[in-house]
Amino acid sequence: MRFYVAGIKIKSTLPLFAASFRSFDSGEEADVRITLSSASCWNLEAEERYLLINSAVFSLTVSSLKKGGWLFEERGSSSGARILATNDYADLIIFEEAPTTKASLMRLVRLVRFLLECRFVHESTLSLHAACVEQGGRAVCFTGDSGVGKSTRAQAWIKALGAEFISGDRPAIRLEENGCTAHGVPWDGKEQIFRNVERPLHAILEVRRAPFTRLRRLSADQAYRALVRQCFIPMWDSDTAAPAMGNIRRLSRAVPVYRLFCGADPEAALETHRALFEHPEEIQEELPDMKIREGFTLRKVADEHIVIPTGGNIDKFGGAVVLSEVAAFIFEQLQQPVSQEDLLALVLAEFDVDRATAAADLDALLAQLRELELLLEG
Amino acid sequence: MKKAYMKPEAKKIDFHYNAVIAQSGCTIESQHSTGSVGQCTCTIDPIYNYKP
Numbered sequence: 001m002r003f004y005v006a007g008i009k010i011k012s013t014l015p016l017f018a019a020s021f022r023s024f025d026s027g028e029e030a031d032v033r034i035t036l037s038s039a040s041c042w043n044l045e046a047e048e049r050y051l052l053i054n055s056a057v058f059s060l061t062v063s064s065l066k067k068g069g070w071l072f073e074e075r076g077s078s079s080g081a082r083i084l085a086t087n088d089y090a091d092l093i094i095f096e097e098a099p100t101t102k103a104s105l106m107r108l109v110r111l112v113r114f115l116l117e118c119r120f121v122h123e124s125t126l127s128l129h130a131a132c133v134e135q136g137g138r139a140v141c142f143t144g145d146s147g148v149g150k151s152t153r154a155q156a157w158i159k160a161l162g163a164e165f166i167s168g169d170r171p172a173i174r175l176e177e178n179g180c181t182a183h184g185v186p187w188d189g190k191e192q193i194f195r196n197v198e199r200p201l202h203a204i205l206e207v208r209r210a211p212f213t214r215l216r217r218l219s220a221d222q223a224y225r226a227l228v229r230q231c232f233i234p235m236w237d238s239d240t241a242a243p244a245m246g247n248i249r250r251l252s253r254a255v256p257v258y259r260l261f262c263g264a265d266p267e268a269a270l271e272t273h274r275a276l277f278e279h280p281e282e283i284q285e286e287l288p289d290m291k292i293r294e295g296f297t298l299r300k301v302a303d304e305h306i307v308i309p310t311g312g313n314i315d316k317f318g319g320a321v322v323l324s325e326v327a328a329f330i331f332e333q334l335q336q337p338v339s340q341e342d343l344l345a346l347v348l349a350e351f352d353v354d355r356a357t358a359a360a361d362l363d364a365l366l367a368q369l370r371e372l373e374l375l376l377e378g
Numbered sequence: 379m380k381k382a383y384m385k386p387e388a389k390k391i392d393f394h395y396n397a398v399i400a401q402s403g404c405t406i407e408s409q410h411s412t413g414s415v416g417q418c419t420c421t422i423d424p425i426y427n428y429k430p
Contacts, residue, residue, distance in 0.1 A: 321391070322390075324387045325384060326384055351381050352381065352382060352383050
């Protein structure tokens with residue numbers, strides 16, 4: 001069986017993935033970039049072992065092998081899967097009996113997906129955590145942290161503009177000579193929303209929740225920092241992690257990346273679409289960002305908002321910080337990079353206060369956070 | 379409807395029992411508040427930096 005995913009030919013000797021991969025079938029033999037096969041298990045000597053995921057449901061480890069390559073092992077509650085990959089992830093060998101249950105098949109697909117995404121790095125292709133829609137023959141990606149509302153913003157475009165999903169959770173973005181293309185992939189998120197289509201990527205929108213609509217174009221550095229949080233990077237393998245980060249840098253320069261504050265209403269979708277497609281030259285550049293340093297967490301204890309240092313910061317910081325209600329709101333917004341102008345807009349939308357008072361108070365609070373060395377800027 | 383506004387402020391405090399509770403996730407506040415910290419089930423040393 002041969003599949004064509006994100007412009008990359010995959011050949012499999014296993015009758016796997018029949019349902020989800022069916023629409024990605026390719027009859028052509030030429031230019032296979034990834035092969036999937038199976039083998040009987042044998043002893044493999046591991047050098048180093050890394051625990052990648054350890055959830056309540058399953059664990060995933062990867063081991064570097066003495067004779068070269070990587071061994072991936074997934075363990076669920078009742079069974080597991082093992083795949084051997086060459087150093088460049090072009091050849092994947094599954095040590096597994098044919099999956100007998102839907103659950104074991106899904107586990108194997110998840111593991112194979114993981115390894116295909118590793119190979120994609122070497123094919124100038126990224127896996128972006130985003131909901132991706134097609135509108136007017138061009139793709140727009142809504143990216144951001146889990147729970148921020150990527151899918152609901154994409155759904156608003158579908159309802160208001162007649163856009164169509166390309167991928168609900170994880171499009172592949174291919175870097176081309178002249179721009180980038182977005183592709184549906186057959187191992188999308190749990191909702192399995194995808195289509196086998198390829199469209200020029202028009203824009204990436206980093207979504208933030210807000211009761212107003214505001215679109216700002218990110219600088220290349222801001223875009224890079226935003227995308228690094230949302231792209232797949234195999235950190236256990238420096239030979240693949242480095243090109244993955246290079247791909248992200250290229251993407252951040254090749255495609256406009258915007259920060260989008262908005263709700264999930266149709267008006268916000270229409271306004272954003274109009275700005276992106278009709279008047280992109282009128283979109284202002286985002287101002288410099290700031291955010292709270294890593295290693296501090298906000299807890300509510302007996303009606304008090306307390307910032308607690310964690311890890312190595314406990315000894316270094318030597319205390320905690322008590323925040324007032326409004327300061328806690330601002331601190332939460334500062335968990336992600338945000339400009340002072342955007343912070344002020346968020347405060348004005350949330351609280352009953354005039355602009356001059358809020359702006360002066362925000363200046364003072366940021367000065368306090370700077371003095372406490374909690375703020376990262378620039 | 380917008381929320382009532384009060385001036386945003388940040389004030390640093392030394393570690394004391396409240397901070398220990400927040401750090402460990404412990405909710406047995408009364409045991410700390412009364413000073414009987416030895417009974418706390420926090421995962422970190424309950425007398426760590428304790429300043430009554």
